[in-house]
Amino acid sequence: MMRDALLQDYFKMGVSVTVVLYGFEGGKLQVYIQKISTNPYAGAWALPGKLILAEEGLIEATKGIVKESIGNDDIYLEQLNAFGEIYRHPLGRVIDVAFYGLLNMKKDVVNQRADKENTWVAVEDIPPLAYDHNDVLKLALQRLKRRLVNRPIGFKLLNKEFTLTELQQLYEQILGRELDKRNFRKKLTKLGILTAEGHEDTSSPGRKPRLFRFNETKYNDYMEQGF
Amino acid sequence: MMRDALLQDYFKMGVSVTVVLYGFEGGKLQVYIQKISTNPYAGAWALPGKLILAEEGLIEATKGIVKESIGNDDIYLEQLNAFGEIYRHPLGRVIDVAFYGLLNMKKDVVNQRADKENTWVAVEDIPPLAYDHNDVLKLALQRLKRRLVNRPIGFKLLNKEFTLTELQQLYEQILGRELDKRNFRKKLTKLGILTAEGHEDTSSPGRKPRLFRFNETKYNDYMEQGF
DNA sequence: TCAAAAGTGTTTCCCTTACACCCATGC
DNA sequence: GCATGGGTGTAAGGGAAACACTTTTGA
Structure with a gap:
């Protein structure tokens, strides 16, 4: 009671x-x-x-x-x-x-x-x-x-400058499935929220990857109306 | 302090x-x-x-x-x-x-x-x-x-049986924009979460609309993996 | 027969997906 | 020169969007 x-x-x-x-x-x-x-x-x-x-x-x-x-x-x-x-x-x-x-x-x-x-x-x-x-x-x-x-929020987990491979690995890990490299890159370049920033200076074997930076301005434009 | x-x-x-x-x-x-x-x-x-x-x-x-x-x-x-x-x-x-x-x-x-x-x-x-x-x-x-x-949640605002026009109006009102009648119906029939239930007995002018009912089973199937 | 609302298909476009090879670099 | 990872294009399929006329019914 x-x-x-x-x-x-x-x-x-x-x-x-x-x-x-x-x-x-x-x-x-x-x-x-x-x-x-x-x-x-x-x-x-x-x-x-x-x-x-x-x-x-x-x-x-x-x-x-x-x-x-x-x-x-x-x-x-x-x-x-x-x-x-x-x-x-x-x-x-x-x-x-x-x-x-x-x-x-x-x-x-x-x-x-x-x-x-x-x-x-x-x-x-x-x-x-x-x-x-x-x-x-x-x-x-x-x-x-x-x-x-829904939103390209993943950048916030990476360095200011990152390679597309890093970004893709991040997506794959979090989503728990593999993504196609070419399609992934195509989508990003179409969104236009990345700007190139030279090349990474790795000392690892293989071609040096390009570094990209997340473009806040474009991102905010998208946020206004969703992606 | x-x-x-x-x-x-x-x-x-x-x-x-x-x-x-x-x-x-x-x-x-x-x-x-x-x-x-x-x-x-x-x-x-x-x-x-x-x-x-x-x-x-x-x-x-x-x-x-x-x-x-x-x-x-x-x-x-x-x-x-x-x-x-x-x-x-x-x-x-x-x-x-x-x-x-x-x-x-x-x-x-x-x-x-x-x-x-x-x-x-x-x-x-x-x-x-x-x-x-x-x-x-x-x-x-x-x-x-x-x-x-993202989810066909709108049904919950309507009667158990409803017409497609009612459903469309609901969507238009909430989303704040007009939707194409044919595309709207096409999408719904493709989802397959509606089952027909005869015709409404209106006394208003115009053709009598069909009544539909929301199919819980199909809906739950979709909910399992998202739409 | 007219007004009012219901119902119905096709085309275009774009986004998504699948898929394989060449390029630069360090060792 | 070879191993390692970076980078690129095209074709096919599927969903989204644009678009107009016929059908049914009550008055």
Whole structure:
């Protein structure tokens, strides 16, 4: 039997934010996870996140987490979803708002967190995570795939200058299927959101690939009306 | 200067849910709004919603609101987004989780709320709303448009049996542009998610239209792998 | 027989897909 | 000169878009 609630009874919830940080390295999509140091779940791997205070904004708190994790909060972030049926926190009910972020592991990770055990893991090697974080991640991956085909968002995971092969590998890894090299390149050149920037100076065998840069202006034009 | 927070300081937030209820009538997309009876914003129009208690689930609370509004909670609901920078509630910070629902105004509205002033308004006539509800609605409309082209979700706004003209008008209204009749029908018949069900018994001039019914089975097949 | 709405096919174009060989470079 | 990876064009098929007339019915 539920008694009549007083207004103040409504202000007893916890709100947390959780972040799926995506990176790309070694030809694999990577996610940042860290070990939880407090109970419950002490010792378990989890996505970074925290409970927020009443005076913290959702995005601000999320950026705070990102900054703690990689020493920098200037990355692409998007809200994923709110999760209401979260784990039981010892102190009460928690609503979790999940975000995901895309970053370049060389450029954007300026100072990876040192005070807590943490690592980047290829998505295919993600261990069981605390809370409902495996579900969050699953949704985040779905979302990333959808975004990737609808908007050329993948650039945000690469260096400022990248080769088309790198970009294609990124797409193949995330989408989980092979793409035709010629068709892939044709599509990109038709979109016209890439500008050539000379050649890469590799010391590896084979022809030196051209470097491209993502053209923000064209990209924004497309964003106005969808792709 | 922020003092060190105690754990209990984190459990002082309010969480609310808000619902954008979509209907379709008179050839127009309609949204359910109601007048707020309590301060702040007493007398202003707003989307239905409420603060939830620690023991309420997000979906359950949302269904409660839907039931209060239309006397029935068996409708299509989907989460829209969490909004963190909501109005200042006198008692503290509130995080709002918005949902949207699609319903048929004849079949699903079994008992429209009587204890509170409320109405269905065509989206183009929506008045200024309390809180940030105009923003919520704007996002909900974007989302509806996107869903409409990616999934044949529009059926949920119509009667069980409907004519193709009705369906086309619905699409045109929501997408805000005209569609070619022949191409529209061709696409639908190719999808094969409609089954014919005889003819409508109108008493209006003109040829009697065929009635169609939405084929759940085929629809679910498609949902498995996207459209 | 007229007004009103329903219904129906074909062509064009473009995007997508499938597919195989030559080019530059380091060793 | 050979191994390695980079780069390129064309043909066929399928979905999207443009486009106009006939059919049914009530008044």
